Amino acid sequence: MNFVRFAVRRLLEMAATLLGASFVVFGAMYLAPGNPASFLLGGRSASPAALAAIDRQYHLNDPFIEQYARWLGNILHGDFGRSIEYRTDVSHLLSSRLPTTLLLVGMALVVVVLLGLALGWAGAVRGGATDSAILVGTTFAIGTPAFVAAILLQGFLAVELGWFPSSGSGSGDGIAAMLWHLTLPAIALALYLVGMLARVTRSAMLEQLTSEHVAVARSRGIPERHVISRHVFRNALGAVLTTAGLIVSSLLVCTVLVETAFSVGGVGQLLELSSTTKDFPVVQAISLIIVALFMTVNLIIDLLLPVVDPRITLGTRATG
Amino acid sequence: MNTTEQHPADTPRPAPGGRPNTPAALDIRNLRMRLPHTARPVLDGVDLTVGAGETVALVGESGSGKTLTSRTVLRLLPAGTTTEGTVHVAGDDVLTMNARQLRHLRTRTAAMIFQDPRAAINPLRRIGDFLTESVRLNKIMTPAAAQARAGELLEAVGLTTEVPRRYPGQLSGGMLQRVMIAAALMGDPTLLLADEPTTALDVTTQAEVVALLGDLRARFGTGLLFVTHDLGLAAAISDRVYVMYAGRIAETGPAASVFARPRHPYTKALLDSTPGLDAPPGRLVAIDGQPPDLRREPTGCPFAPRCAHATELCTTETPRSMPARGEPAHTAACHHSDRLEGTPGDA
Incomplete structure (x- = not known):
């Protein structure tokens, strides 16, 4: 009984910590220098329209919280998104x-x-x-x-x-x-x-x-x-x-x-x-x-x- | 030093020396022990016997060698110790035993009850495991038999049968010391060694544990060597008493006689410094000075520097143990025993 309560409490603590960690992980990439869109273009110059398309595909212009919520929601459904470099699902x-x-x-x-x-x-x-x-x-x-x-x-x-x-x-x-x-x-x-x-x-x-x-x-x-x-x-x-x-x-x-x-x-x-x-x-x-x-x-x-x-x-x- | 009252035990005891035709539970002869890097021996010619079924108290202040003496009986010695003399337990010499004989001694012949039961019992194992592990691992009993015996002994020490499932942290100090006593009796030993078994307990628990030890000793017929610095306890529990000072036996004799008519100034000083309810109010008398340290080899009587009766003779010649007139069992190692005679008929 005592052990069960102990286990449940630890599990809840873990869920809370994991949520916090996901925020830090996402936030760190958001704050890190460099722009994935420019990397994706490999140094080539691109039309503003192409840049806008990339921004749209990766939702780069949405507010931070919105991006985070979408990312977290997808992960909870088993979707880690698509790799920019490999152009394939991250889960793959x-x-x-x-x-x-x-x-x-x-x-x-x-x-x-x-x-x-x-x-x-x-x-x-x-x-x-x-x-x-x-x-x-x-x-x-x-x-x-x-x-x-x-x-x-x-x-x-x-x-x-x-x-x-x-x-x-x-x-x-x-x-x-x-x-x-x-x-x-x-x-x-x-x-x-x-x-x-x-x-x-x-x-x-x-x-x-x-x-x-x-x-x-x-x-x-x-x-x-x-x-x-x-x-x-x-x-x-x-x-x-x-x-x-x-x-x-x-x-x-x-x-x-x-x-x-x-x-x-x-x-x-x-x-x-x-x-x-x-x-x-x-x-x-x-x-x-x-x-x-x-x-x-x-x-x-x-x-x-x-x-x-x-x-x-x-x-x-x-x-x- | 606590305030336990000094009183004679009211239960009859077997005569000193125990039953005839059985070897003494413990017979120490001329035991000398040296620790590395010390000038004088920590034990210097100790003679001590505990008859079968007899209760003997070994009294002295810290550093007098009483704990070392009791530990020698189980050959629990610090590394680098050298010993001379003999220590026979139920007829076998402990100091010459091989590893197997020593294990047999420790599981079946002699068992020790330690000062602090909280430190003595592994906190991570259940009480039942502690009680039975020695007889199980040495294949003396089957696990079932060991469990049954543990149950009987727990009952004998006044604990319930659910205690084996508990962990040490769930029991009080007094209960743990009862567990310790039950564990010591598991192998049905001839000799129990109790090294200050009540010092870590509070006063009411002390009295219970001492009474319990007395009962069990009588019931199981074991010899008991009770090591203590507490004269009141020694008087309450023992048939005979040894008073130790600086690694030597200063005085020994029947408990009543030693406490009523001490023949060694050290015993007298110890008695005077013991608080008691029946003592007249006033300041306690402390013994001036310190016990001699191990770095210097003393000449003459080791107590002489602290002794009010010391003369020239005391500082030059070491006194030998001499029996009292008309009472050969009561001996003291003092040149001036006769000047200390207490008021006769006071016992």
Whole structure:
């Protein structure tokens, strides 16, 4: 009951935030410098009549609020408008690219979670040389921007060794080809976040390791591996889950860079291209989708948090 | 220090030393312990026994080594500690156990009740899980049997059977300490260690928990080592008392005798600084000075710098434990015990 009310409230909050975000996304493109009509004409001079026709087709002369309302109404009906650059429906453009991006982000997320948790766990539990090595490694990982990692990975694993393709998404050649093409982009995308999650996991587990209830569990003869899994790691999960929101948002943003670096034909690359060509219906649609994805992930995390930490919905969070 | 009244317990207790032919629940012999980077040992020749089914109080101020002594019984030692001497629990030496024997000791033979139950119980797991996890994970009981035993013990400590479904944050401190006590009894131990089990509780809850511990100890026949800085509590619950100072046993004997006729100036000073309802009004007497710190090796009696009776002898020669005349069970490590004799027949 308590949980249901919590979920409903979060859903309503999400709807409100999404509405606000749509306004910002639309407004930003409206305020941005440059005129899509002039871009569309490719520098050629056009008759005032032709310009007026374009303005009319894209409703560029309507008042802002009217344009916004029309755009939002269409989106609610599943119509994201037409791309100026590609002269096709935005939804058509996205339907071929969104799966690629989701697969890439999903692969990176798996790498981040598996490797980040494993390294953090090992560092906290083993200590000593293992911990020092992990600290040094994660420092490098955190200090390496995704585009630098992309260049290094392309240089060594793709060009020098030829183990992986250096660009493209392999879409159309089946799932195996896609996984193979997206391995390097996923690693480049994951690297920084592996370092970050490992650090968060490590410090949360170290904090638990020195806590009284862990000492008590040991004093009760609980085998050490159970002490680690049931008390240390279990109690560190809250911090890990909170970080997961940050991880997903970072993945969604960095995928623009990585897709561009590896020429992966995904939504991120499309966003980058469309921004430079002022293809505003595409930019708006992708921005809104990224915001919606990010908020959905946060909603899921919010709903999972009370499961991981029962003190949250019960409203009895301890003060010490 | 709280204001619990000093009064003798009104329930009969087994004779000191416990039943014949059973090994003592706890037998510590000449325990010496050093922590890294310290000049003097934190424990310096501690001798302490708890007979089967006997209740013993270990009293002293912070830093006297009482908590360390009780933790040694479960070998919960800080890293880098070196120990000498022996610690036998139900006949087995704790200090030489391997990992498996140690786990057996901690699940089946001895259990500790900690000071702050809020910190001692994982806040993210249900009470039922906490109660049964040790016996389940060590395969001592099936989950069903463990659950049944947990139910019985919860009833014994005065809690209802819906408590296992709750989280620690939903219970009061007193209830949690009852849970802690029930958890300690899960493996049917020979020895219970209670390390200041009432310090984190309010006064009325303290009295309930102490009474409960006394009842359960009698009902389950476990030995109890009760570690406290509270003399009133020690007098109320224990058969025998050990008073600790600077890592040594300053005085020991039957509770009634030690409190009525203290033979060590430190015990006397502690008694004088304990507030009580029946004490005459006026200022409490504090003990001047500080306990010796661990960085210097003291010579002679460690209490001498704070002692009103100290003489030349006290600063040069360390006193050995000597029994009182006519009462061999009551010993004190003081050169001048005889000058402290309280008014006889006052017990």
